[in-house]
Amino acid sequence: MRSIVIDGQISYNAVSQIFNSETFRALLTELIKDSVRKKTSLYELFDLFIKDPKESVFEERYDIDSIIQLLLALMVNTIEEIDTSKCYSFPRLSDKKELLVKFVESLFSLWRNKHRFMLRRDTYTPARLKRIFKQTVLVNTNAELKTLVLNTYRQILINISDVSLKIMRQEPGGAQVSFLVDKPEIHQSAIVEKAKWLYDLDFVWSIIFEPPVIFYTRSNKRRGLFKVIDRPILHKLSIDNPQNWLLFPIFVGNKLLFVLTNKEYLALAAGLGNLFEIASFHSIRNRKPDGIYVFGINSDFFEKPEDVNGVIYKEEDNMYVGLIGDHPSIDYFGYMKKMILTIHNLLVLDEGRLPIHGALAQIRLKDGKCANIMLIGDSGAGKSETLDALNQLKEEVSEVNILIDDMGSLAITETGEVVAFGTETGAFVRLDDLQPGYAYSTMDRSIFMNPNVVNARVIVPYSNYDEIIRPTKIDYFLYANNYQKVKEGEEIRFFNSVEEALEVFSKGARIAKGTTSEKGLTHSYFANPFGAIQRKERHNEIAIKFLKAMMNTGVKIGEVCTQLGISSYEQIGPLQAAKSLIKLIQT
Structure with missing residues (x-):
């Protein structure tokens, strides 16, 4: 138990x-x-x-x-x-x-x-x-x-x-997280006909945290890619024991997902409250979900043993259904978050938009200058760490408004401008890579995962939903290079052509930081193993279109060396990158 x-x-x-x-x-x-x-x-x-x-x-x-x-x-x-x-x-x-x-x-x-x-x-x-x-x-x-x-x-x-208690410690003795649940009234047109059993489950409409919230899960790494199979699965799926499950309706960007969680994995589901917008019952009454994610289903359900680690099916109505098995190896919040974002990215690609594995921040300096900078990179590339370092440079920086922490999408407006949309209202980051003391300064709002081991993580809320779904213009589009050692002041370089940019982004090189089972220098197509690699041909066409649109409208495309993957540069690397970004904005 x-x-x-x-x-x-x-x-x-x-x-x-x-x-x-x-x-x-x-x-x-x-x-x-x-x-x-x-x-x-x-x-x-x-x-x-x-x-x-x-x-x-x-x-x-x-x-x-x-x-x-x-x-x-x-x-x-x-x-x-x-x-x-x-x-x-x-x-x-x-x-x-x-x-x-x-x-x-x-x-x-x-x-x-x-x-x-x-x-x-x-x-x-x-x-x-x-x-x-x-x-x-x-x-x-x-x-x-x-x-x-x-x-x-x-x-x-x-x-x-028979000893008086001279010191009384108000230790946590109740629940760490509380859920308010109900069964919503869903309009007939919004019911998923092949999965009417969904509506036998309790839907979560509010989450209450009792800090400090610290969970110890049985795994702290994510392994492999989520396979995508273009055929339906819902007609085979059912939940025999609805009392052992909770349904979390969430917005991922503007996509509505139903996340079904086995109660054994409620620690992971609780993290959704710090990372995504919980959908109100009013907003789901007349709307079908764009995707469904079942976390902790009986492993016997899967066609192949390796599918226990995550597989996604596409229904005939273009809805995506993600499945994760019930196994100690997937007891890690990365499986919860990344499957959700993969489903989001597949939906975005189907619309002809570009999913981005990156962070976007509006950086405002004390001299009044301001820029919207997007950093692209896979897990451990140094995106969040560089933005956190900017927050520490209080002498020059007035405000760092994080609009996207890990995953977003791009669209092209009628005027040809490229704008970005976010997906998450929080961040899931490594404790070791944050500036000293930062995570603990937000302890009353954060969720800590396995703080006693390598790849310890914290889920920190940072924004509101209305802000992340608002279209935001991009000024700089930079690849986060965590593996190349550079001299101080030479952290940033720009590309002169779409081809040069496409080569670097497509390689997606980085030194693995222990967030997955990968080791050493690795490569991930467009730094995005969450939908981009599964739809590589389609993604490549869209990526070229968007890179051209950015160059045509004056967006500077290049790379910034965070050096996060280099030993002894875990702190100084992102800090130097942050200082270079400040100089870039000033000039």
Whole structure:
């Protein structure tokens, strides 16, 4: 049991709600089994609660009910009172205080190490104040649970050790993330006929975070490409246990996607709240989704074993359907995010527009000069890190307004100008590549993923939806080169022709930074393995068209050396690139 879903429909005010719950029993069982398996010091304590030494079946061997009753008794009596009372028949424990304290601390730590979610079904309303009231009710319910858990933990410790708590830490004790869900009213014309089972699922209409939000997933890298198969799959697809799934309706740019998530992967789905716009029920009532993504489907469903890592099908009505299996190797937010963006990019290519794996920022200097700079590059190229470095140069920079962090699309206006549109309202970035302290300065708004390992990540919100879907003119279109070492002041060079630009962008060279299973100097067509490579021929035609349009309208096309992939340049490289961008804008 890794993810715990807590009922948000009820009020939490009695300790019996904790000890009589199936969740608590499962936690206690897990702790005992782990202690027995590892032969920890707690094994001595649990050995006192063996009711049948000859039994090999766990539930028959250990007296779980007696341990729970002991904890209930410790809420009102000291351990000495329990030992001397004729009302109880527990083993004598007053000489094992240190062991009891360790047991309670271990149980509390086990609870806190779980991914904890609260779910409340409440009718969606278009009235803003009523929605806020419903959100507040859920916030208060979670606060009640946190208070109950902490008070229970503290009172038991006091009755064991008889030591006053001089320092009280308000540790996280409730849910990390809470969801408000309902089943929307969908107009008949907007129903996906081949997947009517979609509407048996609970749709998420609000997400509430209780910072700090830190999740530990079983994987921290993404592997391979998502295969695209041009045939339908929805007619074969169904969800047999809708109670184990949540549906997140999100906008990716102007595309509506339904993201179905197995509750075992709610930690990944929670990240969607920091990265994409949650679609209101009003906006989906009369609109079919442009794409559907099912995360955590039974691996037996896939035609080939390798498809568990991600495969996309195209329906007859041009809708795309992405599928990811239920396997520890895909328990990484990169699989959640990149599949969503791949579906978006395939839809964009079908419209004749150019999907871009890059970042776009409006950089305003204190002298009043301003430019819109787009940085193109695959994961780990140094896009986000360079923009973050610009934010640190406060002497020269007035504002860095990030419009696109990782993925966007380009369109050509009636006047021939190239404009950009964003997809995300947040950023999914490596902790190691950020300026020191930056991520922690936004801890109250961020979601941390595996902060204890290489490729630790953080999901930080940075913009609003209205801003990212507004068309934005581009002044500079630069490839983020993370592998070439250059002298300070020579970080930027420009291309003289479409052919020269196309060669560099098409190669998509970069030193892999551990965000995928790749190593060393790698190449990815147009730095975009998310739709571009799957539709390479079509993408190449569109790319040439857009590069010509940019050159014809005065957009400067070139590359900037971030040097992020070079050892010891992880911090200084993006900083030097940022300084060069400032000089470029000034001139």
